[in-house]
Amino acid sequence: LSVVTCPDSWEEHAFMFGFCLQQEKLLEGYVGFANLPNQVYRKSVKRGFEFTLMVVGESGLGKSTLINSLFLTDLYSPEYPGPSHRIKKTVQVEQSKVLVKEGGVQLLLTIVDTPGFGDAVDNSNCWQPVIDHIDSKFEDYLNSESRVNRRQMPDNRVHCCLYFIAPSGHGLKPLDIEFMKRLHEKVNIIPLIAKADTMTPEECQQFKKQIMREITEHKIQIYEFPETNDEEENKMVKKIKDRLPLAVVGSNTIIVVNEKRVRGRQYPWGVAEVENGEHCDFTILRNMLIRTHMQDLKDVTNNVHYENYRSRKLAAVTYNGVDNNKNKGPMTKSPLAQMEEERREHVTKMEKMEMEMEQVFEMKVKEKIQKLKDSELELQRRHEQMKKNLEAQHKELEEKRRQLEDEKHNWEAQQRVLEQQKLDKIFTK
Amino acid sequence: RSAPEQGLGHSGSGSTLLGYIGIDTIIEQMRKKTMKAGFDFNIMIVGHSGLGKSTLVNTLFKSQVSRWSSGWGGEHKIPKTVEIKAVSHVIEEGGVKMKLTVIDTPGFGDQINNENCWDPISKYINEQYEKFLKEEVNIARKKRIPDTRVHCCLYFISPTGHSLRQLDIEFMKHLSRVVNIIPVIAKSDTMTPDEKNEFKHRVRKELETHGIEYYPQNEFDDDMEDKNENDKIREAMPFAVVGSDKEFQVNGKRVLGRKTAWGVVEVENPNHCEFALLRDFLIRSHLQDLKEVTHNIHYETYRARRLNDNGELSFQNTSYVSLSSAHRPKPPTLTSQLHLGLTFDPAI
Numbered sequence: 122l123s124v125v126t127c128p129d130s131w132e133e134h135a136f137m138f139g140f141c142l143q144q145e146k147l148l149e150g151y152v153g154f155a156n157l158p159n160q161v162y163r164k165s166v167k168r169g170f171e172f173t174l175m176v177v178g179e180s181g182l183g184k185s186t187l188i189n190s191l192f193l194t195d196l197y198s199p200e201y202p203g204p205s206h207r208i209k210k211t212v213q214v215e216q217s218k219v220l221v222k223e224g225g226v227q228l229l230l231t232i233v234d235t236p237g238f239g240d241a242v243d244n245s246n247c248w249q250p251v252i253d254h255i256d257s258k259f260e261d262y263l264n265s266e267s268r269v270n271r272r273q274m275p276d277n278r279v280h281c282c283l284y285f286i287a288p289s290g291h292g293l294k295p296l297d298i299e300f301m302k303r304l305h306e307k308v309n310i311i312p313l314i315a316k317a318d319t320m321t322p323e324e325c326q327q328f329k330k331q332i333m334r335e336i337t338e339h340k341i342q343i344y345e346f347p348e349t350n351d352e353e354e355n356k357m358v359k360k361i362k363d364r365l366p367l368a369v370v371g372s373n374t375i376i377v378v379n380e381k382r383v384r385g386r387q388y389p390w391g392v393a394e395v396e397n398g399e400h401c402d403f404t405i406l407r408n409m410l411i412r413t414h415m416q417d418l419k420d421v422t423n424n425v426h427y428e429n430y431r432s433r434k435l436a437a438v439t440y441n442g443v444d445n446n447k448n449k450g451p452m453t454k455s456p457l458a459q460m461e462e463e464r465r466e467h468v469t470k471m472e473k474m475e476m477e478m479e480q481v482f483e484m485k486v487k488e489k490i491q492k493l494k495d496s497e498l499e500l501q502r503r504h505e506q507m508k509k510n511l512e513a514q515h516k517e518l519e520e521k522r523r524q525l526e527d528e529k530h531n532w533e534a535q536q537r538v539l540e541q542q543k544l545d546k547i548f549t550k
Numbered sequence: 551r552s553a554p555e556q557g558l559g560h561s562g563s564g565s566t567l568l569g570y571i572g573i574d575t576i577i578e579q580m581r582k583k584t585m586k587a588g589f590d591f592n593i594m595i596v597g598h599s600g601l602g603k604s605t606l607v608n609t610l611f612k613s614q615v616s617r618w619s620s621g622w623g624g625e626h627k628i629p630k631t632v633e634i635k636a637v638s639h640v641i642e643e644g645g646v647k648m649k650l651t652v653i654d655t656p657g658f659g660d661q662i663n664n665e666n667c668w669d670p671i672s673k674y675i676n677e678q679y680e681k682f683l684k685e686e687v688n689i690a691r692k693k694r695i696p697d698t699r700v701h702c703c704l705y706f707i708s709p710t711g712h713s714l715r716q717l718d719i720e721f722m723k724h725l726s727r728v729v730n731i732i733p734v735i736a737k738s739d740t741m742t743p744d745e746k747n748e749f750k751h752r753v754r755k756e757l758e759t760h761g762i763e764y765y766p767q768n769e770f771d772d773d774m775e776d777k778n779e780n781d782k783i784r785e786a787m788p789f790a791v792v793g794s795d796k797e798f799q800v801n802g803k804r805v806l807g808r809k810t811a812w813g814v815v816e817v818e819n820p821n822h823c824e825f826a827l828l829r830d831f832l833i834r835s836h837l838q839d840l841k842e843v844t845h846n847i848h849y850e851t852y853r854a855r856r857l858n859d860n861g862e863l864s865f866q867n868t869s870y871v872s873l874s875s876a877h878r879p880k881p882p883t884l885t886s887q888l889h890l891g892l893t894f895d896p897a898i
Binding site for chain 2 (some may be wrong): 156179180181182240241242243244245287288289290291294296299316318319321322386387388389390391392393394397399400
C-alpha cells in the first residue's frame with residue numbers, strides 16, 4: 122500500500138479537470154504514474170534544450186568575459202574576438218550559437234550580442250535594432266505556430282536579456298532608463314552591475330539601492346523571481362531579491378590563491394575572486410540563470426511576453442484588410458469575426474473591380490469600332506476617287522483614239538484622193 | 551684706451567664675476583612678491599558622471615574643494631544640458647596662498663544624444679579669454695587682471711579597457727587647440743596591471759592617430775632639457791589614477807585608499823596607481839608652466855584671431871582703445887605676441 126502525497130500543484134491540475142480533491146484517494150497498489158516525471162525527463166533530454174540569451178551594454182563592460190565565465194567556454198576567443206574588439210559604426214545585432222553538453226544533457230545556447238550599443242555620440246534610438254530583432258524572433262515563432270506542419274518548431278525567441286549597467290556609483294543613466302522602459306514588456310530583463318570590482322562593498326550597496334529606487338520610480342518591470350510554496354526555495358529567492366541588481370565580475374584566468382585554483386583578477390593589492398560570494402554576485406547569477414530558473418525564464422517568455430506580442434499583432438489586423446500593425450488599432454473584435462468581415466469586404470471589392478473592368482472594356486471596344494468605321498469610309502472615298510481618275514483617263518484615251526481615227530480617215534482620204542489623181546493622170550495621157 | 555674691463559663685458563658670452571654682486575637674490579625677491587600676492591589656478595574637470603572626478607580633485611588638493619563630496623548627501627540628478635559650475639577656494643601652504651577654482655561640468659556625456667555637448671565648455675573657455683582681453687585692452691587697466699582663464703582641463707577617460715569612445719575623441723579634437731588638456735584614466739583600480747598598460751598604449755596611439763596634442767605639447771618644448779623631461783612624461787601619459795579621501799591602516803601606516811574585500815588600494819602607492827605621478831606633475835613641477843602656456847599660447851592665439859577678425863574692439867561703458875587696422879599696419883604674428891607676452895607680466 123503506497124500512499125502518494127501529491128504536492129499542491131497536482132491538486133490544482135486535478136481541480137482543473139473537474140475533480141474535487143478534498144482528500145487524497147488512497148491507492149490500493151502501486152500504479153506507476155510516479156514514473157511520469159522520469160518519462161518527461163528522458164524525452165526532454167533526448168530532444169535537448171534551447172536557450173537564447175541576449176547581452177546588452179556599452180562596450181568595455183566585460184560582457185564577453187562574463188559570457189565566457191558563465192558557460193566556461195571560450196565563446197569569444199583570441200581567434201574569434203568578441204564584438205568589442207571590432208569597431209562598429211552603428212548598432213548591430215549578432216547571434217552566436219554553441220552546443221554544450223553536460224551529463225548527457227544537450228543545450229543549444231544562442232548568445233545574442235549588440236555591439237555598438239551606446240557607443241556613439243548620438244545614441245537616440247540605439248534600442249531600435251534590439252527591439253526589431255526580438256520582434257522578428259516572435260514573428261518567426263508565430264508564423265511557424267500557424268503553419269499546417271508544426272512538427273519542427275525551433276524556439277529562437279529571446280528568453281532573457283542581461284542588461285549591463287556601468288559601475289558609476291551614482292545611478293542609472295538616461296540611456297539605461299530609456300532602454301529598459303522600452304524592453305521590459307518584450308523580454309525578461311535582468312539588470313547587472315558590470316565590473317563590480319570597481320566598487321567597495323559600501324559603494325556597491327548604495328549603488329544597488331539607488332538603482333532599485335530608480336527602477337521602481339520609472340515603473341520598469343524587471344524579471345520577477347517566482348514565489349514557490351517551498352520554504353527553502355523561498356528563502357533562496359528572497360536572498361537573491363535582496364541583492365538585486367547583481368554585481369558581477371567576470372574572468373577566465375585562473376590564479377592560485379592559498380593553494381587553491383580559482384578564477385579571478387590579479388591586482389597588486391589582492392585577488393578578486395569571481396566565485397567568491399563575498400567578492401561579487403557571480404555565483405548567484407550563474408545558479409539562478411542556469412541551475413534554477415532557466416526553465417522559468419523560458420516559461421515567462423512563452424506565456425507572458427510572447428502572448429502579449431501575439432495578441433497585439435493579431436488584434437491590429439482590422440477589417441479593412443489593411444495591416445494596421447504599425448498603428449495600434451482597437452483591440453475589441455475577436456479574430457474570427459474580423460476575418461469574416463475581411464472576407465466580405467474582399468468580395469465586394471472584387472465585384473467592384475469587375476464592374477469597373479467591364480466598363481473599361483466596353484469603352485475600348487466602342488473606340489475600336491469607331492476607328493474601323495472611319496477607316497472604311499476613308500477607304501471608300503479613296504476608291505471613288507481612284508475610279509474617277511480612271512474614268513477620266515479612259516475618256517482621255519477615247520478622245521485620243523478618235524483623234525487618231527480621224528487622222529487615219531483623213532490620211533486615207535488623202536491617199537484615195539492622191540490615187541484618184543494618179544489614175545486620172547494615167548487616163549488623160 | 552686701457553684693456554677692456556673684465557667682468558661685465560658686452561660679448562654676450564658668460565663672464566666670470568670678480569665678486570659677489572647679488573644678482574641671484576632676484577629669485578628671493580620674486581618669491582617674496584609671489585607669496586604676498588598669491589596666485590590663481592583654474593582647473594576644469596570634464597568627464598561623464600560616475601568617473602570619480604570630484605573625488606580625485608579632492609584628493610589632489612587634500613581638501614573638499616569639489617562640489618559633490620563623496621558623501622551621499624542628496625540625490626544627484628543628472629542635468630539635462632551641460633552646466634558649468636565654478637567653485638573657488640583659497641588654500642594656503644608654507645605661506646603661499648593659492649586661489650584655486652575648480653570648474654565642474656555636470657551633464658557632460660550623460661545624455662542619450664551627446665552631439666555638441668562640448669559647445670558650452672568651449673564657449674565658457676572663450677568667454678574667459680574674452681574677459682581677460684577686454685581688461686587688457688582697457689586704457690585704464692588694473693595692475694593685476696583677475697585671471698579666470700582655464701589653465702588646465704583634466705579629461706577623464708572611462709576605463710573600458712578597449713579604446714577611446716567616440717565622444718572622447720570628438721571632445722579632445724575640438725578643445726586641444728583652445729586649452730591644455732590632460733587626459734586621465736579614471737577609476738583605474740578596475741584594471742589589472744597588464745590591462746592598464748595595454749589600454750594606455752592603445753589610447754596613446756589613438757590620440758596620435760587623431761592628431762590630438764595633449765599637454766605637454768610637443769611643439770612648445772623650449773630646449774633639450776625640457777624636451778627630455780616632457781618626453782618622459784608624455785610616455786607615461788595618460789595617467790591611470792584612483793582617488794579617495796578615506797584613510798585606512800596598512801602595515802601600521804595610515805594611507806589614503808579604498809578598501810575592498812580583497813585588499814586595500816593605496817592611492818599614493820606607485821605600484822597601485824599613478825596618482826602620485828599626476829600630482830607631482832600637475833602641482834609640483836608644471837603648475838607654472840601650465841599657466842604660462844595658457845597665457846602665452848592659447849590666449850595669444852585667441853587674441854590674434856579676435857584682432858584679425860574685427861579690426862576694432864569696441865566695449866560698452868568703458869573708454870576704449872581703437873585698434874583698427876589703420877593703427878596696426880601688419881597683423882600681429884604669434885612670435886611678436888610671444889615677445890610681448892614675455893615682457894608683460896601677468897598676474898602670477
